[in-house]
Amino acid sequence: MKRNIxxxxxxxxxxxxxxxxxxxxxSAPLDSAIIEGVVTNMPDGTLLSITRDYDNSRKDIIIKDGxxxxxxxxxxxxxxxxLSHYCQLQTLYVEPGLKIKVKGDGATTISxxxxxxxxxxxxxxxxxxxxxxxxxxxxxxxxxxxxxxYEKRFDGSLxxxxxxxxxxxxxxxxxxxxxxxxxKYNAAIIEFMKGRPFSKRMITELYFILLRxxxxxxxxxxxxxxxxxxxxxxxxxxxAETKALLYADKAKIGEQMKDFTLFxxxxxxxxxxxxxxxxxxxxxxxxxxxxCKMSKPILDELYKRNKDKMEIIxxxxxxxxxxxxxxxxxxxxxxxxxxxxxxxxxAYGVTAIPTFVLVDPNGKVLDINTGLHDFxxxxxxxxxxxxxxxxxxxxxxxxx
Numbered sequence: 001m002k003r004n005i006x007x008x009x010x011x012x013x014x015x016x017x018x019x020x021x022x023x024x025x026x027s028a029p030l031d032s033a034i035i036e037g038v039v040t041n042m043p044d045g046t047l048l049s050i051t052r053d054y055d056n057s058r059k060d061i062i063i064k065d066g067x068x069x070x071x072x073x074x075x076x077x078x079x080x081x082x083l084s085h086y087c088q089l090q091t092l093y094v095e096p097g098l099k100i101k102v103k104g105d106g107a108t109t110i111s112x113x114x115x116x117x118x119x120x121x122x123x124x125x126x127x128x129x130x131x132x133x134x135x136x137x138x139x140x141x142x143x144x145x146x147x148x149x150y151e152k153r154f155d156g157s158l159x160x161x162x163x164x165x166x167x168x169x170x171x172x173x174x175x176x177x178x179x180x181x182x183x184k185y186n187a188a189i190i191e192f193m194k195g196r197p198f199s200k201r202m203i204t205e206l207y208f209i210l211l212r213x214x215x216x217x218x219x220x221x222x223x224x225x226x227x228x229x230x231x232x233x234x235x236x237x238x239x240a241e242t243k244a245l246l247y248a249d250k251a252k253i254g255e256q257m258k259d260f261t262l263f264x265x266x267x268x269x270x271x272x273x274x275x276x277x278x279x280x281x282x283x284x285x286x287x288x289x290x291x292c293k294m295s296k297p298i299l300d301e302l303y304k305r306n307k308d309k310m311e312i313i314x315x316x317x318x319x320x321x322x323x324x325x326x327x328x329x330x331x332x333x334x335x336x337x338x339x340x341x342x343x344x345x346x347a348y349g350v351t352a353i354p355t356f357v358l359v360d361p362n363g364k365v366l367d368i369n370t371g372l373h374d375f376x377x378x379x380x381x382x383x384x385x386x387x388x389x390x391x392x393x394x395x396x397x398x399x400x
Contacts, residue, residue, distance in 0.1 A: 031096040032071040035083075039063055041106035046085075048110075050092070053080040054322065078119070080200075085110045086151035093121040093200070109147035112140075124199035131192050132185070139177075139185045146173040178212065186213050193225045200236065202228070207238040210245040211351055222246060237319075240342035248346040253367060257359045258347040262315065262335035265324060270335055272313065272344070273363055279310040279383060281375075282357040284341060284350045286317045287326050292354045295372045296330055302388065303332040309383055317341045317353065358382070 035050070048061040050070060061068045072081060074094050083090040083102065090110045092100060101116040112129050115122050132140045152158060152166030186209045193202055206222055223246050233239055251258045257280075259273045272282065283299065285292040303312045312332035316323040323336045337344065344350075348357050348368060356375035358366045366382065369375040373395060376388045 032073045033094045033096065033098045033100060035070050035072065035092065035094075035100045035102065037061075037063075037068045037102035037104055039066055039068070039102075039104040039106065042066075042104070046106075049084050051082050051084065053082065054319070078121075083110065083113075086154040088147050088151050090115065091125060091201075093117070093119045093125075095119060107148075109144050109151070111147065112144060120197075121200045124196065125201045127196065128189070128192075128201050128205065131189070135192075136180075136185050136188050139180045142173060142177050142180060146170060146177055149173065181209075182213055182215075186218055187221070190218065190221045190225060193228075194221070198228045198230060198233065203233070203236055203238045203242065207242045207245070210242060214245070219246060237340075240339040241346065244343040244346035248343050250349065251347050251357075251365050251368075253365050255365060257357075257363050257365050258344070260337065260344045260347070262313075262337045262341075262344075264333070264335055265328065270333075275311040275313075276363050277361050279361060280359040281310060281312045281379075282344075282348065282359070283312060283314045284317060284345055284348070284353050284355040284357075285314050286353055287322060288318075289353045291371065295354055298372065298391075300330040300332065302385065303330075305387065306383055306385060315341045315344060317345060317350075 037048075039046075042063055044064055044066070046063040048063065048068065050059045050061060050072065051057070052072070052075075059070055059072070061070050072079075072094060074096050077095065079094045081092040081094050083092055088110045090102070090113050092115060094100065098117065098119065100119075100122075102113055103116070104110065104113040112133075114126060114129075117123070132143075146169075149166045149169040153163055153170060155163065155166075158166070189205060190209065193205065196202065202225070206225055209218065210222055222242075226242060226246055229239060249258065257272065259271055262270050262272070264270060272280070281299075283292075283295075285295075299312055299314075303310070314330070314332065314334045316326075316334065316336045317340050318326075318336070319340060320336055320338050328334065341350075348355065352370050354371065356369045356372075356378075358369075358375070358378055360366050360382070367378040369378055373392070376392055379385065380388050380392070
């Protein structure tokens with residue numbers, strides 16, 4: 001689950017030569033937060049990093065004598081940071097002047113490390129981890145094993161053979177982990193949430209449960225938990241998505257499309273249904289998605305070749321501020337709904353990006369595909385396109 005929470009941060013793992021800030025905290029401003037860590041079962045010289053949410057800046061941290069210390073300067077009353085080790089993340093809720101103590105163990109994934117803090121959200125984070133450890137130990141242990149295997153995939157100190165073995169272990173354990181979530185963890189943690197105060201951990205837990213599990217009992221109990229969400233939290237990340245998962249009407253292939261109001265970069269309102277008379281392609285995308293980025297020029301050329309027959313609407317799942325800062329690179333339409341496309345995403349069953357929805361000229365949903373390849377397979381059934389067919393042929397020849 002932790003991998004999904006901040007998939008966009010995974011790009012940091014591949015970055016080399018990125019500018020780094022000093023970890024010296026002795027001369028930090030008075031309103032800095034100090035993060036101190038004591039770590040066992042990790043050799044000196046092990047690299048950790050800390051990143052501010054929605055910020056590409058990063059501080060690298062070196063473990064020395066089983067310890068680390070770093071200062072960060074929050075930009076607001078409470079900032080969210082991520083302490084990471086090979087793409088596994090521990091969430092830190094940071095306030096100006098706050099002192100945070102991290103207790104880590106290399107035998108445990110960093111997302112389950114204990115963080116001592118007076119911050120309410122941090123205390124709740126710890127409570128959820130402890131609950132899983134004590135009440136669903138088989139799930140907790142398998143998640144830990146899976147996450148450690150995932151870390152090894154990126155560990156440059158290991159041989160290629162060792163990394164390949166870790167990759168196999170990671171992939172083999174994922175179906176078991178998902179099965180345990182549905183069999184035990186989801187129901188147990190939702191019941192736990194009923195007795196807990198509202199927190200940011202509650203938001204993310206509920207969202208990622210609902211993303212994969214829409215069984216009637218889970219939905220009913222999740223709605224009870226959602227009633228805890230205060231009005232002032234409605235703009236928090238994943239709240240709009242959670243609400244949509246609980247209440248949105250879902251589109252079905254072969255039925256009329258679900259319509260929504262979105263906005264272009266100039267703030268002009270649009271309806272998804274405004275292109276009736278042509279085929280419409282809805283592409284759910286994000287600035288942090290590598291496959292989405294690679295698809296852009298291909299979709300742009302596709303649109304230029306077939307704009308008399310089709311319209312392409314890229315629907316951004318990013319916060320409006322981030323989306324508005326992205327450079328326009330394509331000739332087709334790019335829209336946003338100010339809520340990370342929460343309701344449209346749920347309505348069209350988007351669980352991965354890019355997801356493509358093909359709608360016929362009369363507004364009927366023809367198909368919903370994840371990834372450019374599967375979308376092209378569907379597209380050429382309705383709009384013959386030589387270049388798309390050529391790409392599919394080349395892909396299939398390489399595959400075999």
